[in-house]
Amino acid sequence: MKACDFKIIKNLGEGTFSEVYLAENHTSQYPEHKLVALKRLKTDNLREEEIMQCFDEIYLLQRVKNSENVIDCLGAFRESNDFFIALEFADNKDLEYLFNEKRQNGLLFSERSIWFYFHQICAGLKELHEQRILHRDLKPANIFLTRTGKAKIGDLGLSRIFSLKTQLAKTEVGTDYYLAPERNICFGGYNFKSDIWALGCILYEMCTLRSPFNGEQRNAYALFKRIEICHYPPVPANYYSRQLKFFISSCLSIRPENRPNAEQAHSAARKMNQKFESLRAKFKKQFGK
Template identity: 70%
Template sequence: MTCNYKISEKIGEGAFSEVFYAEHNASNFPVALKKLKIESLSEDEMKSCLNEILLLQKVNCENVICCFGGFKESNNYYISLEYADAGDLEGLITMNRQNGRLFSERSIWFYFHQICAGVKELHAKRILHRDLKPANIFLTSKGKAKIGDLGLSRIFSLKTQFAKSIVGTEYYLAPERNSQGGYHFKSDIWSLGCILYELCALRSPFNGEQQNAYALFKRIETCQFPPIPANCYSRQLKYFISSCLTVKPANRPNAEQAHLAASLMNKKFETLRLQYKKQFGK
């Protein structure tokens, strides 16, 4: 019940929800309390919200937002979620873009290998996220990146072959998401490629077609996007982007392969950082 929380400022909102910073009275533990107005929700929207609770409770991973439970009060439904105190990746990218500052490659792999770890865990639980984007990657002041907003996710049973509903954010949709053939876990890998590209270029690879959905879908179907800044990043990073942003899903890595590759690159750049610090004391 809300009486168990000290609720303060609003920290976010979605199409049918508001999120508030709150502290549990008994423990002073901080949470993100998501408030849903039941009367303004369709049956499908309410199912989506309840789905988020069920999905999050199935996952125990430091790179996926933890769900502490939910409750109904009056005409509202509340979900108590882990609070990420440093905002989200979209905000960090926006700040860098406004300041004209690119991410170092070490920083990119530091965040990205954690995102891949979260996706690996979701896919291991047969959960397809379907809406991976910077705004759904939450950050903590301790340097953790955590995947959240699983309301559009769904669980694939071992017998399920493909999903066909079109949900998610257009800039991050894989080509097969716009066709009638259906899609599977590799569509999340395409979205990972979009996130990695955006960490390099500070914009979505398919940004710029806000007024023309057909033109956007054609660019996605033909995989047309500007190159990332020249001479700034390694050959391996550029190859990783191209391998994720491949039109044929079968040619993309799976979540385990993506996590392994990203972790190796993160380890490489962390080793270089430690060597530099040892040599120059910085």
């Protein structure tokens, strides 16, 4: 792959280290991906460890190839001082964008819609954890959506591989609202169950359109204290099932060992999705809607 293989259409967004463009794929590879998200890393102002973060993302994504629920990495190349990664393009923005649309229109998700998206997020996380990949920055902005109804986990730039011998990580990275209590370095480290905490935060936000710990925007200490004691407002009392509320509380257990693992979370979420899809099918059969 090289720069002339792609025609940039527009800028999709910018991150701390990179820009992302929508581009036409003119290579003979991956003909099913006519449009790609081309991620450009400007290396001239970056430290070596930041450049290596980009290489890590490629390696991680290529370990989960052709996934239904993880963004596919098509390839990478370097040109002058810039490094490019060609990624599968999700053509319906991301979950955070969808949350903002709901807020602006004064709408909440139906429980059926929640389980429809959430069981896919769980499936993607299960695949990552099966490959010993800890995401470390799971949040709505990193859940990408397609027009065919797929939800895909992306942006693995903060991920790392846990070897079979690795027990705990201690690096302070991620987005504050979704950090588990043990992510505070004083607590001695974290593991895969920290991703499950973030999963619980996402599920809560799907119900309320706000982070469970939103509100402490200027005071990092106050935010961490709320997270440390797991204090958050209840979800709407009569709108969602007790199973959904139990799932949130299980994922947001202060003690990591009390949270489900990714396989258990996926199994439970898939069953709830099947239940609501079955109810919908019965309703359509009975009322023709």
